[in-house]
Amino acid sequence: MSAPVTLIGLGPMGQAMVRSLLAAGHPVTVWNRTPGRAADVVAAGARLAATPADAVAASDLVILSLTDYQAMYDILGPTTTAPAALAGRTLVNLSSDSPDRSREGAAWAAEHGAWFLTGGVMTPAPMVGTAAAYVYYSGPAELLETHRAALGTIGAPRYLGADPGLAQLMYQANLDVFLTSLAALMHATALLETAGVSPTAALPELLQTLSGTAEMLEAGENPAAQLEAGEHPGHLSTVTMMGATADHIMAASEAVGVDAGLPAAVRAYYTWAREHGHGGDNWTRIIDAMRPVSPGRSSGGGPDPSRRGS
Secondary structure (H helix, E strand, C coil), X not given: CCCCEEEECCCHHHHHHHHHHHHCCCCEEEECCCHHHHHHHHHCCCEXXXXXXXXXXXCCEEEECCCCHHHHHHHXXXXXXXXXXXXXXXXXXXXXXXXXXXXXXXXXXXHCCCEEEEEEECCCHHHCCCCCCEEEEECCHHHHHHCHHHXXXXXXXXXXXXXXXXXXXXXXXXXXXXXXXXXXXXXXXXXHHCCCCCHHHHHHHHHHHHHHHHHHHHHCCCHHHHHHHCCCCCCCCEHHHHHHHHHHHHHHHHHHCCCCHHHHHHHHHHHHHHHCCCCCCEHHHHHHHCCCCCCCCCCCCCCCHHHCCC
């Protein structure tokens, strides 16, 4: 029989994880603050624990799928009987929060004698357990190897390093791209609506640009290698050219009364790059307007905080 697993937190993601673990033959103990949410997974074969302490004691591997890290402290913290059961257990927190909160969580677990892995699940609940699912992990590498079989039922593990904050940072970075892209889709749709173009007509056209962005980047120069080398060759798409487009999007939004907050934020980066003498550089130069200000940096003098968002 596969190793037993405890899963705490039965939102859509947590329930999907339980079903994937059960399908792989793992005995699963669950606990949720709203017990009624456990009905479906209990019917599928999971065991509902009476308390968080009972849930933790049931398995060496305890997976948390909660709203944030504060929920971990609320459920397993000093106001419950759970802390005494944590010693020797491996906590895998797949909840979303900041990298610093992940590091604090690892230290908190260590204080209670528990091992700790941070995870970021890069798939929606319906895709958990499929070949397309993957999960970022950081923390002690040996923990991931020990529990790879069970964790692999959720999605393919991708290990980033020992720093507990790395998986959370990678997760947030991916969501940075995702959420910004979704906002851009809605902004563009709202812009087209002012000319009578319906969302059903607009979205298929807009999604072509979104889905083709990776291909466009790969067809040109290698932006990742150039960024790493500090190079911004401007013979394809310059800051001046892209900045002019940002100006036009801003003007079009203002002319029809569509909220201009998103295009204004984008335009500000190109404005900064132009004003710092980088108009002829590749569009990637705008990264210098986003990087932390560092006295030791020499790539164009660094961003001027007073100009951010202007």
